[in-house]
Amino acid sequence: MDNAAPQSPAGLSTTASWLLNQTASHAGRLLSEGFAAHDLRGYHYRLLATLAEDGPASQADLGRRCGIDRSDVVAAINDLAGRGLVVRAPDPADRRRNVISATDAGADEARRMGATLERVQDDLLAPLSASEREQLTRLLTRLLHHHSRH
Amino acid sequence: MDNAAPQSPAGLSTTASWLLNQTASHAGRLLSEGFAAHDLRGYHYRLLATLAEDGPASQADLGRRCGIDRSDVVAAINDLAGRGLVVRAPDPADRRRNVISATDAGADEARRMGATLERVQDDLLAPLSASEREQLTRLLTRLLHHHSRH
DNA sequence: GAACCAACGTTGGTAGCACCAACGTAACAC
DNA sequence: GTGTTACGTTGGTGCTACCAACGTTGGTTC
Numbered sequence: 001m002d003n004a005a006p007q008s009p010a011g012l013s014t015t016a017s018w019l020l021n022q023t024a025s026h027a028g029r030l031l032s033e034g035f036a037a038h039d040l041r042g043y044h045y046r047l048l049a050t051l052a053e054d055g056p057a058s059q060a061d062l063g064r065r066c067g068i069d070r071s072d073v074v075a076a077i078n079d080l081a082g083r084g085l086v087v088r089a090p091d092p093a094d095r096r097r098n099v100i101s102a103t104d105a106g107a108d109e110a111r112r113m114g115a116t117l118e119r120v121q122d123d124l125l126a127p128l129s130a131s132e133r134e135q136l137t138r139l140l141t142r143l144l145h146h147h148s149r150h
Numbered sequence: 151m152d153n154a155a156p157q158s159p160a161g162l163s164t165t166a167s168w169l170l171n172q173t174a175s176h177a178g179r180l181l182s183e184g185f186a187a188h189d190l191r192g193y194h195y196r197l198l199a200t201l202a203e204d205g206p207a208s209q210a211d212l213g214r215r216c217g218i219d220r221s222d223v224v225a226a227i228n229d230l231a232g233r234g235l236v237v238r239a240p241d242p243a244d245r246r247r248n249v250i251s252a253t254d255a256g257a258d259e260a261r262r263m264g265a266t267l268e269r270v271q272d273d274l275l276a277p278l279s280a281s282e283r284e285q286l287t288r289l290l291t292r293l294l295h296h297h298s299r300h
Numbered sequence: 301g302a303a304c305c306a307a308c309g310t311t312g313g314t315a316g317c318a319c320c321a322a323c324g325t326a327a328c329a330c
Numbered sequence: 331g332t333g334t335t336a337c338g339t340t341g342g343t344g345c346t347a348c349c350a351a352c353g354t355t356g357g358t359t360c
Contacts, residue, residue: 011203011264012196016271016283017177019290022217024174025347026297027167032316041316046162053161060337067172069319074339096326096337114161121166127296132289133166139278139286140169146277147176175318182345191345210308219348224310246308246355 027124034116038109043068043076045113048085048102052110056101058091085109177274184266188259193218193226195263198235198252202260206251208241235259 012018028042035041040048046066051057057065063073077100080086085106091097102110125133162168178192185191190198196216201207207215213223227250230236235256241247252260275283 012199013291014287015267016275016287016290017174017181017267019287019294020170020174020177021346023290023293024167024170026294027170028316029347031167043317049162058337068317070338071320071340071342072318094327094337098338117165117167124293124297125166127292128289135285136289137164137166137169139282139289140166140173141163142277143173143274144169144176147274171317178345179318193346208308209310218346220309221311221349222347244308244356248309 027120030120030123031117034120035113038113038116040079040109040113043072044080045110045117047073047076047100048080048106048110049114051086051100051102052107056099058097059100060097062100080106177270180270180273181267184270185263188263188266190229190259190263193222194230195260195267197223197226197250198230198256198260199264201236201250201252202257206249208247209250210247212250230256 031042035045043066046068047062050062050065054065059073059077060070062068062077063070066073068076077086077088081088083105084103087101087103088098089101091099125136128136181192185195193216196218197212200212200215204215209223209227210220212218212227213220216223218226227236227238231238233255234253237251237253238248239251241249275286278286
């Protein structure tokens, strides 16, 4: 019988990177499961939400804002366009660019996925009080902001 | 011209899952770069550190403790054994099992990688004070602990 | 002790995220 | 005009995290 502890790599379990990795991994799992009901993935939501909130943009711009590589944006936009959630049109002002816009169906889907996202947040942060959630958000935001201006 | 903000997906940037994903992703990048100097990856370190600290164990046990799938343990142990960092021996008491032990070289490598890990932690948590680091650790640990007993 | 089930190691496959190099086209700077 | 930059696109790579299936072995139950 394996009566060993379920999980806890000795010295690792106290390191920030381990904790971040594990919690993010868990959050990702929850999110994937939630998004699977929409038959879409994380990349799709990032793009769709950005389009729905900030309006049309070029693919390169979207990639920059979502932290997604240009080449990965292509595939994701292909998927979204194939479902009529998004429209790809050449930019008349700059023929290198495509202007990507969310359709009405796309905006709807963005809203639905946003609701799923919120549900997942609550699920994820269940054990934390409101002030603790804010604390966590603040700390992570500081980390991210610090490292973003390398 | 793209004078748009460098990164910040509208409503996403305040969600815990997004922040966790991004910070963990960044931590993973730092860690990968650090471990690359040892020509090993995250899986290898998890296993090696667990072996060095907790002593020999079966592959299934290791996988459970490190949160790595049994099938992935096989490949990682193959790598480690191929470099003489680890020894795979049949368990005389249970012929289904292999007993994996860290060699002296493996223990050394675990120490070296541990130092790399520590350096990365400091790098990652640079903008946070000691008490803030503890806060973050505590919050993440609570999240993890809560979700581990689903 | 025979039958059954659970655990082990292993093979081989899948998916998602992240990232990179290279190309042709188009815009911009000089 | 020429050189440089940005754009979209193609076609890769690597790491992490899974899952299904198989043959072998151990333990349990009758």
